Amino acid sequence: MRRDSIFYKLFQQYPALLFTLLTNPPENASEYKFDSVAVKEPKFEIDGVFIPPENESPGVVYFCEVQFQKDERLYERVDAETSLYFYRNRDRFSDWQVVIIYPSRNIEQSDIYPHRSFLNGGQVYRIYLDELGDIRELPLEVAVMLLTTVDKQQAPEEARYLLQRTQQENPQPSSQAIIELVTTIMMYQFEQLNQREVEEMLGITLKETRVYREIKQEGREAEARSLIFRLLTRRVGELSQQVRSSVENLSLEQLENLGEALLDFSSMSDLQTWLESVE
Secondary structure: OOHHHHHHHHHHHOHHHHHHHOOOOOOOHHHOEEEEEEEOOOOEEEEEEEEOOOOOOOEEEEEEEEOOOOOOOHHHHHHHHHHHHHHHOOOOEEEEEEEEEEOOHHHOOOOOHHHHHHHHOOOEEEEEHHHOOOOOOOOHHHHHHHHOOOOOOOHHHHHHHHHHHHHHHOOOOHHHHHHHHHHHHHHHHOOOOOHHHHHHHHOOOHHHOHHHHHHHHHOOHHHHHHHHHHHHHHHHOOOOHHHHHHHHOOOHHHHHHHHHHHHHOOOHHHHHHHHHHHO
16 A cells, blocks of 8 residues: 555645644644655655744754654664754754654564664654554544554445545535545555445445546536646646646546546656656
């Protein structure tokens, strides 16, 4: 399962979600902005960086790492990249905190003794999703996090429950964002199933996602193309003339496929890779 993109979408939609996992969140948690950054020379990829509001200067920056596979050099890397980022942005921030999200304790790095000061100095929070509690008793956004760890036998029932709960508790458009995240998790979980089988399992129609619904409402291919351009610009930035020409040449069916695929895009290279695969 491509959990990185799922957690990226979760934090992008709900930046304050990270702070619900902490015992001492900042008072202005709702004002933080979420981003992902690359720290070069050497190049480090930080899963998520939560930037304090600009009117609070200097503020506390939070780094987030989602780790679902065992990495015996994780703490070496996290310590190095967060320290380097903080060093290069020292004037912007007064302090830094690290949040590392694991599915369970057995994924954690085995030898942590060399990092005892780093891990136990009050600057690092280790979150184990399987210790948060019953998925049905957690806040909805946290429950979606936990759904990524549920085994295949239990996952369909819990996903249906979360979809039903979402429709009852959340108004549009917030509910649609949760629905799309839940269905994305299930499609990753059951890659061997086709769309119809996943729809039947969840009791919904996957093409009733935001992108498909808006394209259907627009009604015509030219309007659908215009919508895709707007979504792409918001997702990956300004499009070059070459990229725009490639999108212009797509059929309506390809536009619909692009509308679904762009939900996973985080950079221009993702769009270019998708266009190359179509060509």
